[in-house]
Amino acid sequence: MTKRSKSSEKDETVAENWIQSDSSGKLQDKQNRKVELGKKVTLLRGISIIIGTIIGAGIFISPKGILKNSGSIGMSLIVWIACGVVSLFGALCYAELGTCIKKSGGHYTYIIEAFGPQMAFIRLWAELIAIRPGAMAVISLAFGQYILEPLFMPCNIPPMAVKLATAVSITSVMYLNSMSVTWTARVQTFLTFCKLLAITTIIVSGMYQLFKGETRNFENAFDLSNMKLSGMPLAFYSGMYAYAGWFYLNFVTEEVDNPERNLPLAICISMAIVISCYVLTNVAYYTVMTAEELLASEAVAVTFAEKLMGNFSVAVPVFVALSCFGSMNGGLFALSRMFYVASREGQLPEVLSMIHVRRHTPLPAVLVLYPLTMLLVFVGDLYSLLNFMSFLRWFFIGLVVVGLIYMRYTKPDLPRPFKVPLFIPVVFCGTCFFMVFLSLFSDPVNTGIGFAISLTGIPAYYIFIYFNHKPLWVQRATDSFNRTVQIILEVVPAEQ
Numbered sequence: 001m002t003k004r005s006k007s008s009e010k011d012e013t014v015a016e017n018w019i020q021s022d023s024s025g026k027l028q029d030k031q032n033r034k035v036e037l038g039k040k041v042t043l044l045r046g047i048s049i050i051i052g053t054i055i056g057a058g059i060f061i062s063p064k065g066i067l068k069n070s071g072s073i074g075m076s077l078i079v080w081i082a083c084g085v086v087s088l089f090g091a092l093c094y095a096e097l098g099t100c101i102k103k104s105g106g107h108y109t110y111i112i113e114a115f116g117p118q119m120a121f122i123r124l125w126a127e128l129i130a131i132r133p134g135a136m137a138v139i140s141l142a143f144g145q146y147i148l149e150p151l152f153m154p155c156n157i158p159p160m161a162v163k164l165a166t167a168v169s170i171t172s173v174m175y176l177n178s179m180s181v182t183w184t185a186r187v188q189t190f191l192t193f194c195k196l197l198a199i200t201t202i203i204v205s206g207m208y209q210l211f212k213g214e215t216r217n218f219e220n221a222f223d224l225s226n227m228k229l230s231g232m233p234l235a236f237y238s239g240m241y242a243y244a245g246w247f248y249l250n251f252v253t254e255e256v257d258n259p260e261r262n263l264p265l266a267i268c269i270s271m272a273i274v275i276s277c278y279v280l281t282n283v284a285y286y287t288v289m290t291a292e293e294l295l296a297s298e299a300v301a302v303t304f305a306e307k308l309m310g311n312f313s314v315a316v317p318v319f320v321a322l323s324c325f326g327s328m329n330g331g332l333f334a335l336s337r338m339f340y341v342a343s344r345e346g347q348l349p350e351v352l353s354m355i356h357v358r359r360h361t362p363l364p365a366v367l368v369l370y371p372l373t374m375l376l377v378f379v380g381d382l383y384s385l386l387n388f389m390s391f392l393r394w395f396f397i398g399l400v401v402v403g404l405i406y407m408r409y410t411k412p413d414l415p416r417p418f419k420v421p422l423f424i425p426v427v428f429c430g431t432c433f434f435m436v437f438l439s440l441f442s443d444p445v446n447t448g449i450g451f452a453i454s455l456t457g458i459p460a461y462y463i464f465i466y467f468n469h470k471p472l473w474v475q476r477a478t479d480s481f482n483r484t485v486q487i488i489l490e491v492v493p494a495e496q
Contacts, residue, residue, distance in 0.1 A: 040181050040257070041185060041249075041252055041257060042262070043262045044189060045185040045189060046249050046262055047192075047270050047273075048188045048189040048192040048330075049185075049188055049330045049333065049334065050245065050267065051192050051270050051273055051274060052188050052192040052326040052330045053327050053334070054274050055192075055195050055199070055274065055323060055326075055327075056139060056142075056323055056324060057139075057142045057323055058242055059199070059242070059277070059278060059301075060198070060301040060319065060320045063282060064295050064297075064300070065234070065235065066235045066239050066242075067291060067295060069234040069235035069238065070232060071228060072220075072223050072224060072291070073218065074221030074222035074223075075222065075224070076235070077283065079236060080239055080275075080278055080279050081275070082236070083236060083240050084239075084271070084275035087240065088246075088268075088271045088275070089420075089427055090247070091246040091267045092264075093401045093404055093425045093428055094246070094247050094250050094400075095263055095268075095418050095420075096416060096420050097110050097250065097404055098253050098263045098264075099259060099260050099264065099417045099418045100418075101113055102259055103253060104250075104254040104255065104337040104340070104341050105338045105341035106251035106334070106337075107123060107397065108124055108341060109338075109341055110250075110400045110404075111396070113403070114402075114403025114404075114407050114410075115403060115406075117345070117461075117465070118458075119399075120342075120347070121457055121460075121461045122457035122461070123396050123457075124342050124457075125456070125461075126453065126454040126457060127338070128348075129372075131392065133375075133376050135331070136170070136331065136332070136373045137170075137377045139327050139328055139331070140166045140169050140324070142324045143321050143324035143328065144161075144162040144163065144166035144169060145162050146317040147165055147169075147318070147321035148165055149317040150317055163378055166377050167374060167378075170328070170370070170373055173329050173332055174366060174367060174370050177332050177333055177336060178359070178361055178366050178367065180361065181255070181360065181361055187329060188329050191322055191326030191329065194322045195322060195326060196277070197319075198301075202281055202285075202301065202304060203284050205308050206280070206287045206288070209308070210283070214288065215287075217291070233434070233438050234442070237438060240394075241390075242278065243274065245331075246270065246274075247397070249263060250263070251338055252333065255337075260417040260418070264418045284304070285304055288307045288308060289304065289307070299316070332369070336365040336366040336369075337362065337365070339352050340362040343365065344494075346465070347465055349481070349482065350482050350493075351364050351481070351485045352364045353365070354486060354491035354494065355492065357490050357492055358490070364485060391436050391439035391440070391447050391450060392450055394435040394436050394439075395436045398428075398429050398431075402429055405422070405425050405429075408422075
């Protein structure tokens with residue numbers, strides 16, 4: 001008889017200890033072990049998730065959308081501060097929602113609580129088929145570009161090499177999130193410290209120049225001769241996009257240790273750090289670059305480093321790549337919980353709400369974006385896709401905060417350990433819907449296409465969710481699919 005390998009013996013042990021079929025066809029834990037997502041997100045890890053996801057490549061490479069549309073250095077800094085304050089208002093609203101609705105899932109959970117399952121499914125549908133695969137592909141392509149740049153300098157990088165490096169990065173971040181929540185959080189903390197180190201280096205260098213008297217670029221900082229009122233909304237739009245990501249900790253609320261304390265605290269600390277970093281980094285840039293030089297630069301941080309640090313500028317692309325990887329890692333960690341919660345609510349296949357029996361990670365929910373993301377990397381028109389969907393982000397975030405105001409009247413007895421003054425959600429809602437109107441006004445074609453794509457969620461809701469009486473062969477195929485995936489991935493339903 002052939003000697004069995006150790007791996008096959010291990011697989012049989014897993015099957016024997018964990019997988020037992022009952023009359024319903026579900027897989028149960030024979031030894032009644034508790035399988036759930038643990039509370040492993042501490043205050044520090046929560047801060048790392050928020051900062052690490054907000055700060056991507058933009059502040060290092062191209063923080064010029066605001067300067068271009070605001071018309072002057074002084075006005076651009078005011079817009080950076082104003083966008084930071086408005087984003088803080090949104091973050092505080094989400095802190096209230098996260099402490100009174102202690103469920104993971106972020107936007108999806110809050111919409112389903114305030115407005116019901118149909119509106120929540122439309123949001124989920126747009127996220128699943130377009131927004132998240134496209135956003136993941138774009139940030140991972142940026143990683144592939146900048147991680148290879150030091151190797152090919154000064155030549156151009158072959159496009160296929162970028163795509164292969166991108167594929168490796170996507171696979172790596174998926175593997176990390178599949179294997180361990182603890183290590184995912186540790187890597188996120190490390191990457192956040194790396195990008196803060198890079199930003200601190202820029203800020204300290206710039207402040208040194210400022211104290212030396214390099215203030216000539218600030219002498220006419222508020223010269224309004226180049227400012228156009230029509231450009232200010234676009235500048236504000238660019239700024240709000242740069243701060244996007246403050247809501248990601250709400251996607252993992254159930255895994256936050258002591259969320260009543262740590263969720264608001266992590267949000268407030270993170271936003272204070274990000275606002276300070278963004279404003280001071282821009283001030284540092286202007287100590288060595290004029291507005292014209294900054295607008296002409298293809299990579300602002302590289303130009304800054306070349307002027308002040310010589311050969312150290314070679315290291316900047318590496319820091320940018322690490323920053324992109326941190327955004328990928330934090331985004332996937334948070335978004336997988338939205339799909340996990342949607343499955344638990346019955347709006348996605350049941351297997352997506354199952355957890356690995358040993359690693360206690362939502363393995364199917366982590367992997368669900370992998371095929372479509374890889375497809376978009378190699379064959380998709382990513383930037384058109386993001387243009388279609390950009391307005392949807394602000395529409396649904398605004399809708400969530402409208403839900404906060406609405407639930408104050410429909411659910412007044414809901415415990416609210418953290419409560420913001422009413423003017424904060426009102427100001428933030430107005431800003432979000434103004435940005436939606438701006439998208440409709442400035443790019444009606446792409447906005448209309450994105451709106452049409454999201455509306456396909458309505459028939460999808462009635463076909464897949466609303467009508468329960470599906471043909472017997474569909475039910476059998478679904479049960480067979482769920483069972484097969486359970487066995488292959490070694491996942492079981494989470495204990496509630």
